[in-house]
Amino acid sequence: MIKSFHLFFLLLPFILFSQNQSQYPDTIIDSYNSTSKTRDKFYGGSKVPSKRIAVSLDSLFFKNDCFISLPQDSYIIVGFTDNYIIDAPQQNDIFIEEVGGAGEYADVFVSSDNLEYTFLGVAGDGSVNEFDLAKINYKKQVKYIKIIGKDNKGSSPGFDLGSVYGLPGANKYEEIIILENVLFQTNKSILLEQSFEPLNKLAQQLEINLSIKIEIRGHTDNKGTEAKNQSLSEERAKVVLNYLVSKGIATSRFSHKGFGSTQPIASNDTAEGREKNRRVEFIKTE
Incomplete structure (x- = not known):
């Protein structure tokens, strides 16, 4: 299930990694x-x-x-x-x-x-x-x-x-959590300032749950070439990883992957859909 990362997860850590399995498309x-x-x-x-x-x-x-x-x-x-x-x-x-x-x-x-x-x-x-x-x-x-x-x-x-x-x-089933408000400069892998707060909260959560390991995943919309989108998605996932490491979380607890535009969660035919597809998310691996 795709979820969004919100402050209340800090108060209820177990909800962050809960699983509500579904057989249906979403x-x-x-x-x-x-x-x-x-x-x-x-x-x-x-x-x-x-x-x-x-x-x-x-x-x-x-x-x-x-x-x-x-x-x-x-x-x-x-x-x-x-x-x-x-x-x-x-x-x-x-x-x-x-x-x-x-x-x-x-x-x-x-x-x-x-x-x-x-x-x-x-x-x-x-x-x-x-x-x-x-x-x-x-x-x-x-x-x-x-x-x-x-x-x-x-x-x-x-x-x-x-x-x-x-x-x-x-x-x-694998639970995917979207990192809300983690934003980048257009066509770049440079984090915008408003991204720091949700990433800081995620770092705090990882400090509390020391056994958790995660894979960070980057995605783009379908604008631009396939090669460019793949490279950009990998770079953005790596930037998020490096930011969390800079907050004291061990590198060994992370992996990262880029998927380019190959895994949309909405239609790329609308601006709203493309915005949803430009995202960083993570899954719990351990």
């Missing part, structure tokens, strides 16, 4: 409805009783009684930021529910980085579809799933997506 990376010609206006219905309604894409983030219709060439890309899916031995790994039974289908693709997608299979025809990553020899972590409608069948035209998630055994 962000929409991209979407398009070929009927409405928009990215956010989708129709679907309620499973019981069945009726056509406007449906929020956020309904995919939890168990519910709605479905989202994907007419031909419509698509949704869901992201998993608090969990990921692996090829678990001797079992299916990904669950996709199609509601209805009018012969609607969708192509399903998986990705670890939102750059390269691999075809997983075809879902549909009013059934529960379970997929085994072993069948396509996919060994990477699945962080993104893309579902593309193949037809316009049914009373609510297209593939009726009820839910998508990682199955028990294949669904893995």
Whole structure:
């Protein structure tokens, strides 16, 4: 689960590293409805009783009684930021529910980085579809799933997506904490002054919890070249590490990584989304 670092965590240290596991996606990376010609206006219905309604894409983030219709060439890309899916031995790994039974289908693709997608299979025809990553020899972590409608069948035209998630055994969890208000000069790895307060609080927390080790991760939006974004994300993660070390925390308690623009938590099509994607976060490694 992605969390933000706030002052109250200093008062309740155990909350900082609590785990609320989820099998469901928790962000929409991209979407398009070929009927409405928009990215956010989708129709679907309620499973019981069945009726056509406007449906929020956020309904995919939890168990519910709605479905989202994907007419031909419509698509949704869901992201998993608090969990990921692996090829678990001797079992299916990904669950996709199609509601209805009018012969609607969708192509399903998986990705670890939102750059390269691999075809997983075809879902549909009013059934529960379970997929085994072993069948396509996919060994990477699945962080993104893309579902593309193949037809316009049914009373609510297209593939009726009820839910998508990682199955028990294949669904893995890691808690990610975003460092709020840790900001840098534009296109540079120089911390702005307002970043010092949240980093000082994190250093205090680490002084109290001496056994904790963390990995610091840097991310960018998709503006600029892939190489530049990768380098910038690594530099910013390293700068945060060095700042914490300067506050007396042992270097051995840290590692750092840059991911460039490969792990967005929001759409890069809007300024608001790009701002969310430009972030520094950490996970507990020990």
